[in-house]
Amino acid sequence: MKTYEIPNEIELANTLEQKLELLKNIGRSFSVFRIDCGSCNGCEIEIFAAITPLWDPERFGFKLVANPRHADILLCTGPVTRQMYYPLLRAYEATPDPKIVVALGACGVTGGIFYDAYSVLSGIDKIIPVDAYIPGCPPHPASIIYGLTTALGVMEQKLQKVSFEHDGDMPPLVEDSVMGNTLFERDLLVQAKRLMSYVFGRKLFDKYIHALVQSGNTKDPKATKVSITQAMQVEDDPRYAECMGILHNEIYTQYVLCEEEDKIDLHRVVWGAK
Amino acid sequence: MMKLLDISKKYGEITHKYPFEPYKVSDNFRGKPAYIFDLCIGCAACGIACPSNAITVQFNDDKSKLIWEFDCGRCIFCGRCDEVCPTGAIKLSEEFELAVKFDKSALIQRGELDTQYCTTCHKPFSAKRLVKYSFECLSKANVSEKRLEEAKNYLCMCPTCKKTATVATFTGGKEMVIE
Ligand code: SF4
Numbered sequence: 001m002k003t004y005e006i007p008n009e010i011e012l013a014n015t016l017e018q019k020l021e022l023l024k025n026i027g028r029s030f031s032v033f034r035i036d037c038g039s040c041n042g043c044e045i046e047i048f049a050a051i052t053p054l055w056d057p058e059r060f061g062f063k064l065v066a067n068p069r070h071a072d073i074l075l076c077t078g079p080v081t082r083q084m085y086y087p088l089l090r091a092y093e094a095t096p097d098p099k100i101v102v103a104l105g106a107c108g109v110t111g112g113i114f115y116d117a118y119s120v121l122s123g124i125d126k127i128i129p130v131d132a133y134i135p136g137c138p139p140h141p142a143s144i145i146y147g148l149t150t151a152l153g154v155m156e157q158k159l160q161k162v163s164f165e166h167d168g169d170m171p172p173l174v175e176d177s178v179m180g181n182t183l184f185e186r187d188l189l190v191q192a193k194r195l196m197s198y199v200f201g202r203k204l205f206d207k208y209i210h211a212l213v214q215s216g217n218t219k220d221p222k223a224t225k226v227s228i229t230q231a232m233q234v235e236d237d238p239r240y241a242e243c244m245g246i247l248h249n250e251i252y253t254q255y256v257l258c259e260e261e262d263k264i265d266l267h268r269v270v271w272g273a274k
Numbered sequence: 275m276m277k278l279l280d281i282s283k284k285y286g287e288i289t290h291k292y293p294f295e296p297y298k299v300s301d302n303f304r305g306k307p308a309y310i311f312d313l314c315i316g317c318a319a320c321g322i323a324c325p326s327n328a329i330t331v332q333f334n335d336d337k338s339k340l341i342w343e344f345d346c347g348r349c350i351f352c353g354r355c356d357e358v359c360p361t362g363a364i365k366l367s368e369e370f371e372l373a374v375k376f377d378k379s380a381l382i383q384r385g386e387l388d389t390q391y392c393t394t395c396h397k398p399f400s401a402k403r404l405v406k407y408s409f410e411c412l413s414k415a416n417v418s419e420k421r422l423e424e425a426k427n428y429l430c431m432c433p434t435c436k437k438t439a440t441v442a443t444f445t446g447g448k449e450m451v452i453e
């Protein structure tokens with residue numbers, strides 16, 4: 001759907017050469033006008049974080065202005081809701097030529113999480129020509145600084161389109177199981193992720209497997225109980241310690257024949273004691 | 275005014291030197307998902323988990339390849355793809371310098387995987403690597419030789435043919451009334 005035809009005189013005054021010319025010979029600060037086209041405010045918060053003294057974009061001459069008529073750069077956030085369609089166009093047309101448009105955030109770049117919602121047009125570039133894209137939801141202040149300096153040509157663009165077209169042989173992906181049954185590792189990892197989410201869950205999984213292997217015989221419930229309890233005691237972080245115990249009681253006992261006494265009594269183990 | 279100067283003297287210069295010096299993001303920062311093509315088996319778990327459909331896994335037009343495609347512009351850095359990927363082919367990295375100029379296609383990453391055709395009806399249904407990976411998993415999962423042989427057969431069939439084949443084994447190919 002073509003929504004907006006750019007008037008001829010705007011198009012002629014906004015060629016790439018003219019934009020580069022503006023950036024090179026500006027001789028003053030860059031005035032940035034920020035348009036919120038229906039963003040969730042996450043991007044706004046990060047923009048304001050980025051203009052604090054901690055990041056200080058005025059080092060490069062970026063200055064927020066309150067009026068599109070004073071602006072060189074339009075910083076657009078949000079997926080462009082129907083309500084913001086005309087205000088965006090008015091700001092775009094009011095900005096003096098040549099103007100540089102930056103789409104900020106996943107929403108500004110492609111519509112982000114809202115891309116198929118009924119009330120949005122999904123992305124600034126569906127309506128007006130965009131010169132630089134800063135992905136992120138919301139972008140880190142450093143990403144915003146990087147994006148703006150890239151647009152000015154201070155920094156080099158790092159991302160390029162990557163395409164792997166040759167499907168070679170894949171390396172062996174499945175490691176041997178410590179118990180001779182990969183289903184044990186599978187259940188263990190699922191439960192570890194359920195307990196502690198994916199990043200810490202993976203660490204928990206590694207810690208548990210390490211402790212299990214330390215016991216010498218992974219199929220001996222007595223030896224593994226001792227070794228896991230030891231690992232729990234020297235663990236600094238009580239979350240890992242308790243979860244290791246839970247994993248042992250819930251998963252290990254399903255794969256090895258265990259008595260009730262082979263389970264770890266979580267309330268009795270004192271952890272954090274070096 | 276003097277008070278202000280005192281305060282700024284106390285805290286010194288706190289502005290980050292970035293971009294003139296590299297910036298170190300904090301621990302567990304969720305940056306751009308890094309894709310390792312060699313590890314990807316084309317299982318499409320990430321495509322289903324991705325809340326913004328930044329990852330799509332689809333056949334190409336003549337169905338000779340399964341295309342995995344990731345659009346960084348749509349990614350919201352939630353980490354769900356990382357969470358579900360069985361082989362660790364996609365992991366959030368610490369990369370935050372993602373801006374691109376003029377051409378949005380620089381945000382795209384894609385990988386093409388060979389298609390597995392069904393041994394019975396010759397329709398494409400999956401990626402070759404997924405079948406290989408599944409077999410590798412099973413062979414290390416303590417199942418009997420006989421089951422493994424069966425699995426080898428079934429893995430290369432599309433879901434429909436698999437269903438038909440299973441029913442055929444149960445009934446011996448004869449029409450039966452199930453009571
Ligand atoms: S990109 Fe994310 S943070 Fe920014 S407006 Fe969209 S949803 Fe909000």
Ligand code: SF4
Nearest residue numbers: 324349350352353355
């Ligand atoms: S981090 Fe989230 S939005 Fe980004 S590709 Fe992964 S699942 Fe999709």
Ligand code: SF4
Nearest residue numbers: 314315317318320359
């Ligand atoms: S192996 Fe990982 S990256 Fe590849 S399709 Fe499956 S979940 Fe996605």
